[in-house]
Amino acid sequence: MTRRKTKNITGISRIEGFPVHDAYVAFICINCKELDTIYIGNKLIDPKEAYENALWKCEKCNFIHSKNTDIPFANWKKNFRKANSLQAQRFWRSFFLTSTENPDAFWKRCGACDRILPFHSFSKHIGWGPLERQMECRACKGAINAELNPKRTKQQLHESSVRRRIADILLADENEKIDFNDLFKRFGSKCFKTKKPLDINKRKTWTIDHILPSKYLYPLSVSNAALLSKEANDNKRDRLPSKFYTNNELIELAKITGADLTLLTSEQPIINPNIDVNKCVTRFLTVRERSDLIKRIYELKKMLVSYDLVDKLSEENKKLLGIKE
Template sequence: MPRRKTKNLTGLKRLKGIGKSVHQAWIGFVCLKCKNMNVFPVGLSMLSPQETYEGAQWKCSKCNFVHSKAYDLPFSTWPKEFIKSDSIKAQRFWQAFFRISTEHAESYWKQCNTCERILPFRAFDKHKGWGPLERQMECRSCKGAINAKLNPKRTKQQLFESSVKRRVADLLLKGVNQSIDIKELFRKFGRKCFKTGKVLDIKKRSTWAIDHILPSKWLYPLTTENAALLSREANNNKRDKWPNEYYTNNELIDLARITGADLSLLASKTPIINPNINVDLCVSRYLQVRERSNLKKRINELKQLLGSYKLTGKLSSKNKKLLGYR
């Protein structure tokens, strides 16, 4: 199945060699001798703190001082018993030095594929399954500019409302979603990502995902007929898009054949709210909150979603009164 070509709708040039390299992790450290900031790539996996301590030799790009457990510490004001490389004190320092830079994903750096800056972990938003750090390709600054281009008419409030809509829809469907037989799903899709054709390993859970073919945003629960096998990256690209927005016509036909889904529904050019949703049951389930939950906020979010989907008319008179409708 051919994959649609990615279109650059922003006009922004991206880092050359885009691909796996854009997801690689970088080490960032301050030279102990001259205090120069150093960064260098380490590939598509994070380093082992212990192995790094045992064998690393990180050379400063400015003063050439080598950061290694085999070297004395360059602190002229410290007593010799602390700076000699064969001392326990110095070795404890080196162990912590390398651990600080390698122990957690938050310790690493990443290169933005748009502005090309090498920035700390926190400068990128989360994108599960993308590289060892699971961060987006663009830094948050560039992402802000890109979103302004792609969503010029969407205000901050509208973007917030969209995210709320997805979250509330997921909560409304809690308890309706079916348990998916993973082995059967892999068998049905030939152990391949339906979108890209990439072979997937059932044991590597971080590399694949179960796609809501008809998104939960439009109040469709996860069922055997509404589940597709995608790679993590393909699933992140689809997100809550309506099937016709993401899949080609031939892919929609194949998808309907594989899953038994309604092809006319998949092929619809505009999203269709699930006509079989039991609104009253969803309301009862959604209002089952914990004691510390913000009940007023939850009611307002629910009313907002019901109103935007024009579902208030499907509420029983009892629930209309409960939610404050006149």
């Protein structure tokens, strides 16, 4: 599926000329003890395949790492160093296992600084290449985000968290109960984003995504629920659907759920126009005796003003909250 064209506004352009999602293996040459990397491509190799077929050549000393190569360790007995010895074969088997046994054993090339770095140097991004990692390393991503969000303070992050918490309280009785079997049937028992099969009985591996985030006062409903793997949902977080899905995916999502495509494709947050603000306010002010009522009212008023919902309040609630026209 094609993605929308995006304009680079960060001042950090992507390096062209190599596939940014492909994988590498890294190893220390057993002859010269220098670090080497070998390009693998878009399909990871397993330890057995590496052991049987690998011919990894050191770029510094040209030593070939293969199960058919003698071991160059002078401190080993001479007969142990022979490639066909039991000791050498077990060494080679473990050597290739170390570099290929798990996805996090592989390395990746950064599309912004051109370094080949370990798996954990990149943040997760479901569906991107065999390693499912972002194109830029964490260091470069930090520089990019500094340009995209130069004034994102701790206070702003706190306010965002507060809004999400308030929204969850406001919507507490608005969420519909989702029929899991129906959800899996509509989405073909697959993660909508990655298309990977999901097992309804393995509850920890999948989740129900608020397509339009609850942060903007959209309750969970049949038309606002998508089936995602846990990893894909973690990657989406509170992002708008237009910031996470491709155009084709948005169209397909609207067809499956009956959601409003205008809302799905919006690049800017649209507060739920159908929310019963007064009902939500009543629910929000149903507090425990030990709650900080002053703080609770302050946070609610700030959110109502920010979301331009004051006009939807009844005169009684405006007076109750001390909101003047």
